[in-house]
Amino acid sequence: MKILDSNELNTGPAQPPIQPLLITGANGTLGRAFQRICAIRGIETVALGRKELDITDPQSVERALTQYNPWAVVNTAGYVKVDEAETDFARCYRENTTGAAILAAACAYRDLHFLTFSSDLVFDGNKSAAYVESDTPRPLNVYGNSKRLAERDVLQCMSNALVVRTSAFFGPWDEYNFVYNALKAGQQKQAFEAADDVLISPTYVPDLVNVALDLLIDEERGVWHLANQGAYTWADLARLAADMGGMDTSFVTPRSMQTFGLAATRPAYSVLGSRQGNLLPSVEHRLHGCVNEIMHVLRTTPEEPMAVAS
Numbered sequence: 001m002k003i004l005d006s007n008e009l010n011t012g013p014a015q016p017p018i019q020p021l022l023i024t025g026a027n028g029t030l031g032r033a034f035q036r037i038c039a040i041r042g043i044e045t046v047a048l049g050r051k052e053l054d055i056t057d058p059q060s061v062e063r064a065l066t067q068y069n070p071w072a073v074v075n076t077a078g079y080v081k082v083d084e085a086e087t088d089f090a091r092c093y094r095e096n097t098t099g100a101a102i103l104a105a106a107c108a109y110r111d112l113h114f115l116t117f118s119s120d121l122v123f124d125g126n127k128s129a130a131y132v133e134s135d136t137p138r139p140l141n142v143y144g145n146s147k148r149l150a151e152r153d154v155l156q157c158m159s160n161a162l163v164v165r166t167s168a169f170f171g172p173w174d175e176y177n178f179v180y181n182a183l184k185a186g187q188q189k190q191a192f193e194a195a196d197d198v199l200i201s202p203t204y205v206p207d208l209v210n211v212a213l214d215l216l217i218d219e220e221r222g223v224w225h226l227a228n229q230g231a232y233t234w235a236d237l238a239r240l241a242a243d244m245g246g247m248d249t250s251f252v253t254p255r256s257m258q259t260f261g262l263a264a265t266r267p268a269y270s271v272l273g274s275r276q277g278n279l280l281p282s283v284e285h286r287l288h289g290c291v292n293e294i295m296h297v298l299r300t301t302p303e304e305p306m307a308v309a310s
Contacts, residue, residue, distance in 0.1 A: 022070035023047040024055055024103070025077030029174055029205065030117065034074055036173065037209045046070065050077070055099035061106045072113035072216060075103050082121070083263040085142040096146035101153035108158035115216045116154055118147045120167040120201065120227070125267025130201075130231070132275045133165075133223045141264035151223065160221040164212050167227045167272055170237075171205035172293035178202075179287070180294050182238035186247040187298050196235035196254035201227035201272045204286035211279045227272040230283035240284070244291040 021038060025031040026047035038045045046068045054060040055077050065073075078096045079085060085092035100116050107114040121144035122137035137148040154161050170179040178194075179202075185192035208226050215224060232240070235254040242249045257266055280286075 018044045019069055019071040020044040020046045022064065022068055022073045024053055024073065024075045025049070028076055028080070029169060029176055030076040030209070033171070033173065033205045033209045034076060037206060037213065041213070043213070055103055056094050058102050058106070061102055065106055065110060065112070070112060072115065073103055073107050074216070075100055075114070075116040079143070079146070082141065082143040085146065086263040089142045092142055092146050093149070096143070097149045097153060100150040101157055104154040104157040104161050107161070113162070113216055113219065114158055115162045115164065115212060116150070118151050118163055118165040118223075119144060120165060120270035120272050121267065122148045122151070122165065123267055123270050125269040127269060130271045130273025131225070132273050133225055134275065140267055143264060155222070162216055162221055163223045164215070165223060165225050165272060166208055167201040167203045167270065169205050170202050170287070170290060172290050173205070178234065178237065179241045179290065182241055182252070183245050183291065183294050184298060186242045186245065186251050189251065191253050192238055192251055193253045193255050194233075194235040194238045195257040195260065196233045197256045197268065198266055199231045199233055199269045199271050201230065201270070202232055202237055202283050203227045204280070204283070204290060207280045207286060224276050225272040225274040226280060228280045228283045228286055229278055231271040232283065241287060241291050244288055245295050
């Protein structure tokens with residue numbers, strides 16, 4: 001067998017550069033998760049934060065798409081402070097609604113695939129069975145309405161866009177989620193207050209990202225619901241996680257949502273189901289592994305005073 005030297009290896013035709021997947025919102029929970037899972041799956045990515053890409057500025061979007069020439073865009077950027085949105089509504093609509101529509105229009109013009117995320121908070125909770133994709137959104141708060149309008153505007157700009165509605169995140173990779181904070185409170189033997197009169201679909205971030213990527217690659221379109229199967233109150237979820245972590249669950253203090261005095265009204269029921277197919281496993285199945293990973297982190301991290309939850 002002939003071994004080629006470096007000169008011979010370089011004589012072939014130049015290979016075109018690999019088009020990356022462009023991820024907006026690089027520094028958020030979902031943006032970081034996409035970067036991590038794409039690296040595991042061997043998907044080339046470019047992840048941009050607000051300083052590199054302002055999704056509310058068409059010129060900034062155009063510059064990024066020209067520079068990186070992606071095959072698809074995943075939008076994980078946006079305004080996430082549900083209660084602050086009630087008074088900071090102009091910024092919320094700009095980042096959640098206008099920004100998503102600008103990205104969709106730019107992707108449609110360039111014939112790129114586009115994935116963006118919506119929320120269970122587009123629903124009003126006046127249902128006793130899981131919400132499916134065809135149910136009519138009727139949000140109760142500014143954040144939910146910004147997502148409802150984003151869904152409408154994105155799909156008007158780009159009929160083949162993929163819009164994923166999802167619910168409350170939990171996962172092992174950051175401290176900014178409910179399960180982590182519940183387990184931390186239990187480890188520090190502090191009371192942990194949680195609402196016991198609203199039902200949600202807790203969603204394991206790695207599952208969400210993997211399945212959303214699959215749908216994007218398969219060129220699926222329209223609205224899809226992606227959430228792990230099961231309906232839990234926040235207090236149920238905290239107790240279940242604590243029990244899996246080997247803790248006495250008495251530190252979990254159930255309260256009604258109203259007593260927290262939150263600015264934004266939440267639906268009493270926002271469980272997500274799907275007519276497209278239940279693609280994610282049960283909450284309990286995923287919570288076991290997540291709790292083990294979080295407990296390992298908590299046991300190996302120097303203890304710090306825990307901030308009082310708002």
